[in-house]
Amino acid sequence: MSDDDRIRAFLGDVLRVNLSKGNISREELPMEAVRRFIGGRGLGAWYLYNEVGPEADPLGPANRLIFMNGPLVGTPLPACNKINLCFKSPLTSGYSYSLCGGHWGPELRFSGRTGLIIEGASREPVYLWIDDDEIELRPADRLWGRTVPETEELLRAELGGDELVQIACIGPAGEMLNRMACITAGRFREFGRGGCGAVMGSKRLKAIAVRGTGTVRFDDVAGVMGLAERLTADLLIQPKTIERRNYGTAEFLKGINDNGFLCTRNFSGTHFEEGHLLEGPRMREAIVVGDSSCFACPVACGKRSYVKTRDGRRMLLEGPEFETIALLGSNCGVSDWESLVEATLVCDEYGFDTMNAGACVSLAMECFEKGIITIRDTGGMELRFGNGAALVSLLRMMAERRGIGDILAEGVRCASERFGAPELAMHSRGQALPAYDPRGCKSMALAYATSPKGAHHMFSPTMGHEIAAGTRLSYEGKGALHMENQMEMCAVDSLGICSTVRGSFNISEQARAFGLVTGMKLDVEGLKLAAERTINLERIYNARLGFSRKDDTLPKRILCEPVPSGPSAGETVDLDRLLDEYYSQMGWNLEDGLPTRERLLTLGLLDPDAV
Amino acid sequence: MGRENSMEKKVLVFEAARCTGCRICEQWCSVHHFGMAGPSLSRITIIRDHVNQIDNGIICHQCVDAPCIASCKFDALSKDGTTGAIIVDARKCTGCRLCIRACPHGAVRMHPGEKYVLICDLCAGEPQCALHCPEKAVQYLERGKAERPYRSALVRGLAGRGKRYER
Numbered sequence: 209m210s211d212d213d214r215i216r217a218f219l220g221d222v223l224r225v226n227l228s229k230g231n232i233s234r235e236e237l238p239m240e241a242v243r244r245f246i247g248g249r250g251l252g253a254w255y256l257y258n259e260v261g262p263e264a265d266p267l268g269p270a271n272r273l274i275f276m277n278g279p280l281v282g283t284p285l286p287a288c289n290k291i292n293l294c295f296k297s298p299l300t301s302g303y304s305y306s307l308c309g310g311h312w313g314p315e316l317r318f319s320g321r322t323g324l325i326i327e328g329a330s331r332e333p334v335y336l337w338i339d340d341d342e343i344e345l346r347p348a349d350r351l352w353g354r355t356v357p358e359t360e361e362l363l364r365a366e367l368g369g370d371e372l373v374q375i376a377c378i379g380p381a382g383e384m385l386n387r388m389a390c391i392t393a394g395r396f397r398e399f400g401r402g403g404c405g406a407v408m409g410s411k412r413l414k415a416i417a418v419r420g421t422g423t424v425r426f427d428d429v430a431g432v433m434g435l436a437e438r439l440t441a442d443l444l445i446q447p448k449t450i451e452r453r454n455y456g457t458a459e460f461l462k463g464i465n466d467n468g469f470l471c472t473r474n475f476s477g478t479h480f481e482e483g484h485l486l487e488g489p490r491m492r493e494a495i496v497v498g499d500s501s502c503f504a505c506p507v508a509c510g511k512r513s514y515v516k517t518r519d520g521r522r523m524l525l526e527g528p529e530f531e532t533i534a535l536l537g538s539n540c541g542v543s544d545w546e547s548l549v550e551a552t553l554v555c556d557e558y559g560f561d562t563m564n565a566g567a568c569v570s571l572a573m574e575c576f577e578k579g580i581i582t583i584r585d586t587g588g589m590e591l592r593f594g595n596g597a598a599l600v601s602l603l604r605m606m607a608e609r610r611g612i613g614d615i616l617a618e619g620v621r622c623a624s625e626r627f628g629a630p631e632l633a634m635h636s637r638g639q640a641l642p643a644y645d646p647r648g649c650k651s652m653a654l655a656y657a658t659s660p661k662g663a664h665h666m667f668s669p670t671m672g673h674e675i676a677a678g679t680r681l682s683y684e685g686k687g688a689l690h691m692e693n694q695m696e697m698c699a700v701d702s703l704g705i706c707s708t709v710r711g712s713f714n715i716s717e718q719a720r721a722f723g724l725v726t727g728m729k730l731d732v733e734g735l736k737l738a739a740e741r742t743i744n745l746e747r748i749y750n751a752r753l754g755f756s757r758k759d760d761t762l763p764k765r766i767l768c769e770p771v772p773s774g775p776s777a778g779e780t781v782d783l784d785r786l787l788d789e790y791y792s793q794m795g796w797n798l799e800d801g802l803p804t805r806e807r808l809l810t811l812g813l814l815d816p817d818a819v
Numbered sequence: 820m821g822r823e824n825s826m827e828k829k830v831l832v833f834e835a836a837r838c839t840g841c842r843i844c845e846q847w848c849s850v851h852h853f854g855m856a857g858p859s860l861s862r863i864t865i866i867r868d869h870v871n872q873i874d875n876g877i878i879c880h881q882c883v884d885a886p887c888i889a890s891c892k893f894d895a896l897s898k899d900g901t902t903g904a905i906i907v908d909a910r911k912c913t914g915c916r917l918c919i920r921a922c923p924h925g926a927v928r929m930h931p932g933e934k935y936v937l938i939c940d941l942c943a944g945e946p947q948c949a950l951h952c953p954e955k956a957v958q959y960l961e962r963g964k965a966e967r968p969y970r971s972a973l974v975r976g977l978a979g980r981g982k983r984y985e986r
Binding site for chain 1: 839840841842843846847849850853854855856857858859860864866867868869870871872874931951953954
């Protein structure tokens with residue numbers, strides 16, 4: 209057995225499904241690309257660059273959904289459950305990636321596959337059923353039009369009622385090409401941002417159900433188990449992990465609000481005076497009934513909540529997560545759990561991203577308060593900040609593309625242009641700003657402006673560091689901080705590790721883990737180099753579409769309007785200063801923000817035909 | 820039945836109320852026995868009821884009078900003298916699946932690739948699932964104490980379907 213074959217046996221292969229032709233084929237993992245891009249996000253970027261060209265319409269058959277597990281997924285190492293999805297985004301028209309935890313990625317891995325590539329488009333609605341090596345496309349007429357929970361239940365029943373079948377599906381939002389539609393796996397875990405649900409809808413693929421009874425092998429069994437045991441023991445005593453376990457991601461809210469950079473009323477403020485009502489302990493007390501884990505994760509940050517909705521339904525949900533609480537809550541001026549949970553449920557059931565959805569509602573609310581849209585546009589609704597019932601109603605209109613909701617379903621950028629108020633849309637490249645207002649946390653300005661998928665916090669979440677170091681308002685060294693952070697995120701995204709555990713499962717442990725699992729040698733420098741290569745490839749994917757420094761930007765409100773009050777009062781963002789430092793660190797041209805010839809040569813990306 | 824020794828008195832106990840569905844137990848079970856990871860090779864199975872969001876464990880209960888042994892027509896199943904665990908003789912097992920139907924707990928499964936069944940062997944007295952469960956949802960307890968968690972769960976109303984989340 210050659211070295212490559214030996215490593216392939218550890219990692220599995222790739223399944224390719226052409227929906228136009230109905231072809232299903234298996235192919236070997238490209239080992240040269242694995243050596244250069246690791247897996248997950250890195251390998252996904254490589255496939256997308258090579259297979260989805262600049263002319264591809266994001267909602268046309270030429271776009272592809274490239275699901276790629278990291279090489280550690282399915283092993284007993286803690287929280288190695290993230291599968292990455294690369295696609296061209298209908299929201300930003302550029303490169304996009306999205307990661308999903310839960311159990312779907314590992315199940316795909318246990319079916320023998322690292323990756324799954326969906327290409328073409330079906331004429332009729334179909335779903336894909338992967339039962340180990342028995343794989344088929346089946347009619348999905350019965351499922352089309354159904355919500356996410358209905359689809360899961362109907363499909364599971366059709367497949368014999370086996371709860372071990374893992375299902376990823378789209379809801380009506382994806383079918384109706386809502387540009388913030390997500391793909392939902394295991395009912396409550398999403399490939400959330402960038403509109404991948406609309407891409408799947410445009411292909412008339414309703415669901416992907418997977419059952420895998422195979423195994424995941426690794427090179428050094430004792431080494432992997434020893435590392436798993438040591439990392440798990442460490443995770444269980446870390447104060448950060450314990451907080452996360454108790455309150456889920458909602459544990460963030462207090463620190464962000466207290467430091468004055470929590471999105472509030474469409475970013476017109478950065479401190480929410482009712483924020484204490486939304487803090488983790490309040491959530492636990494008000495709605496949380498249990499904890500939920502993703503595959504192989506000892507943290508269990510998923511919070512199961514049980515609520516009675518206004519219309520008398522008893523509902524169970526996982527979440528809401530921090531970003532949801534912020535974008536649908538503080539950013540819409542809403543502080544009651546009843547509205548917040550119901551709003552989350554609408555997004556979950558119809559299958560669209562709570563973050564972009566929240567930004568659309570807050571945009572509409574500000575437009576209403578300023579008289580740009582009126583009661584005639586809203587169908588009689590008083591669409592003011594703080595009106596929780598209006599929040600829920602508007603989300604339903606977006607989900608069903610009714611009235612003003614049809615415009616908002618195009619995303620925050622398009623909608624603001626239709627309203628004639630582009631300056632009120634809080635986005636970068638069409639992707640809504642996450643919860644952290646960069647005026648109160650400067651490095652997040654770089655994360656939002658330079659993320660290849662449009663404004664995204666997890667591209668480089670520096671806020672924890674900036675709060676701890678007391679440097680959130682300073683500019684010094686922020687380019688370097690951002691660069692270091694984005695590399696570390698790219699490493700976990702490519703390996704398949706959840707970012708929650710990277711305090712204990714740090715980059716040197718990650719490099720060690722990769723070696724123990726695959727038998728390939730990799731040190732920290734090598735892992736960082738692969739991450740840098742990936743980030744540069746993502747950059748040149750977008751450059752091929754015409755994106756450059758001019759697109760690395762933020763809303764005028766963030767750049768020019770000083771924060772009115774609170775701990776960040778008076779702050780704006782000097783983005784050019786931040787960009788200059790970051791580009792210099794990356795070896796990119798200052799004029800156009802693109803990688804220099806020398807940098808691409810060093811990274812082995814110079815020949816565009818052979819990346 | 821004669822007097823049991825102290826190890827024979829210990830059994831696996833699973834509490835759904837504690838389980839978060841991480842399935843770390845399955846991983847340790849399969850790697851411990853086969854040197855590779857895979858829920859289908861695990862003698863413990865965690866199943867998430869997706870509608871009610873309850874994670875429950877399917878495990879061998881180390882029955883005193885084991886129906887699996889009684890059902891076997893090929894003398895393939897026996898009890899370990901020290902631990903009381905069920906031992907499968909893979910050479911004698913024919914894969915007839917009578918024991919799968921006989922098990923009241925659904926804890927017997929076919930090996931996904933071979934012709935013999937998998938039943939919990941208690942890892943020779945150090946059950947890896949219990950050792951590595953971060954939630955203590957799987958415990959290795961003396962049989963006389965095994966019902967304590969169930970009894971408490973009943974009192975708290977957690978055992979009934981859907982009841983868990985009533986407030």
